[in-house]
Amino acid sequence: MALSEKTKQAFLGPLNANNPVVVQILGICSALAVTVQLKPALVMGIAVTIIVALSNVVISALRTTIPSRIRIIVQLVVVAALVTLVSAFLKAFAYDVSVALSVYIGLIITNCILMGRLEAYAMTNGPWDSFLDGLGNGFGYMWVLVVVAFVRELLGSGTLMGQRIIPRSWYVANGGFYENCGMMMMPAMALILVACVIWAHRGLNKEEKK
Amino acid sequence: MKKFDTNSNVYTVLYATVLVVIVALLLAVVSGALKPRQDANVLLDQKKQILASLNERNLKDARAEQLYSEQVREVREGELVWYEATVDGAHKYVLPMRGAGLWGPIWGYMALNEDKNEVFGTYFGHESETPGLGGEIVTEAFQKSFNGKHVLDADGQYVGIALMKSGQTADGQDQVDCISGATITSKGVETMLRTAILPYAEAGWFGAQPEDKAPAQEEVEPVTEED
Numbered sequence A: 001m002a003l004s005e006k007t008k009q010a011f012l013g014p015l016n017a018n019n020p021v022v023v024q025i026l027g028i029c030s031a032l033a034v035t036v037q038l039k040p041a042l043v044m045g046i047a048v049t050i051i052v053a054l055s056n057v058v059i060s061a062l063r064t065t066i067p068s069r070i071r072i073i074v075q076l077v078v079v080a081a082l083v084t085l086v087s088a089f090l091k092a093f094a095y096d097v098s099v100a101l102s103v104y105i106g107l108i109i110t111n112c113i114l115m116g117r118l119e120a121y122a123m124t125n126g127p128w129d130s131f132l133d134g135l136g137n138g139f140g141y142m143w144v145l146v147v148v149a150f151v152r153e154l155l156g157s158g159t160l161m162g163q164r165i166i167p168r169s170w171y172v173a174n175g176g177f178y179e180n181c182g183m184m185m186m187p188a189m190a191l192i193l194v195a196c197v198i199w200a201h202r203g204l205n206k207e208e209k210k
Numbered sequence B: 001m002k003k004f005d006t007n008s009n010v011y012t013v014l015y016a017t018v019l020v021v022i023v024a025l026l027l028a029v030v031s032g033a034l035k036p037r038q039d040a041n042v043l044l045d046q047k048k049q050i051l052a053s054l055n056e057r058n059l060k061d062a063r064a065e066q067l068y069s070e071q072v073r074e075v076r077e078g079e080l081v082w083y084e085a086t087v088d089g090a091h092k093y094v095l096p097m098r099g100a101g102l103w104g105p106i107w108g109y110m111a112l113n114e115d116k117n118e119v120f121g122t123y124f125g126h127e128s129e130t131p132g133l134g135g136e137i138v139t140e141a142f143q144k145s146f147n148g149k150h151v152l153d154a155d156g157q158y159v160g161i162a163l164m165k166s167g168q169t170a171d172g173q174d175q176v177d178c179i180s181g182a183t184i185t186s187k188g189v190e191t192m193l194r195t196a197i198l199p200y201a202e203a204g205w206f207g208a209q210p211e212d213k214a215p216a217q218e219e220v221e222p223v224t225e226e227d
Helices: A005-015 A028-033 A038-062 A068-093 A095-101 A103-109 A112-122 A127-157 A187-204 B009-053 B061-071 B134-138 B140-144 B183-195 B198-202
Strands: B072-077 B080-087 B090-100 B105-112 B119-126 B162-164 B175-177
Touching (some): A028 A127, A038 A103, A038 A112, A068 A095, A112 A127, B009 B061, B009 B105, B061 B072, B061 B080, B080 B198, B105 B183, B134 B140, B134 B183, B162 B183
Antiparallel strands (some): B090 B105, B105 B119
16 A cells, blocks of 8 residues: 555654654653553553554544534543543453553543644544554654663663563672662653653754754 | 534534433443453452462463362451462461552452461552552562561560561561662551451451460561662
């Protein structure tokens, strides 16, 4: 299937030049909450990707019928319904995942990326483009979360995905020289790391500096 | 397409009504259809948690069902519920617990040896503690640090187990290291170990205690990665 330039841009744009987190500065709240460890960050990224893509399709399909005065409410109802559905299916068919997600699944409803994409893209574009736009934004959100969580988990706990990376014998408590960086566990550190990502991203994308 | 005023009041009200009814129906149908499966999952998860407190961890679903039916039996007496298990010929008691962490509920199971004093194993779960901090109570390393501790004091009174910062010593009860950076969750576990078991102690569950059972202050091995 040949993709038009616009369609391609809908998917690829949010990964880099138009990234929801580092360029549009959306979804920062959850970037703080779920990036202490890599695993919840990854799971949250996947869950948001699925929900943004699906809700984009639904809203895009309904877009000509939605009364503009209550469009935000309609969007919210669709998102909340989808999140509840996904949560119910996870509980029934992938209980372990639903336990791991626990509170995050509810947090998705309040993720600003969702409402942002619905309002800015799905309301004015076709379902297929909207689907790709949702996927692109989901993945764009996910990679930033993963980068932040990677640094925080490695330096804050000495583990990755729960697996020990920094040997126990290095720790001061066991007669070594190493201490975990307690700062990494603090929410503030997530902001500083996101800022570092934005810094690096702007440095690499010179054309943005206007 | 015919021009249609999607901004009229009638249309807006109808649209909202129809949308909400459709969504409500959809959610009700799905929730009703999936309920049995979800309940089965919750029940299986509970069995796995009880088995985890008996140090049988990371079991496959079928194996967990089989082990549970072989080893564990639920006992109800009035308000009190506990589980009795037979592991390698030895009799164990498992007590369920509920408490509060920092952000939400925490719960757990504590398996005691036949003397109803020495801890055989524990399991803790939580809903929304911070990953890497309070969330560490689900790790095997933390849960195993309770093994071999005693829940009764020298007089046979139920006192639970204290969670202390390393270097501090609890008075008159056994202790384990709390999780650094997660003081409130750790204290939540400590409180849960006391308050959730108190009804059992008050009902005489622990019975008349043998004397001279003073738990020696044991050398506590570090559980946490930090500090």
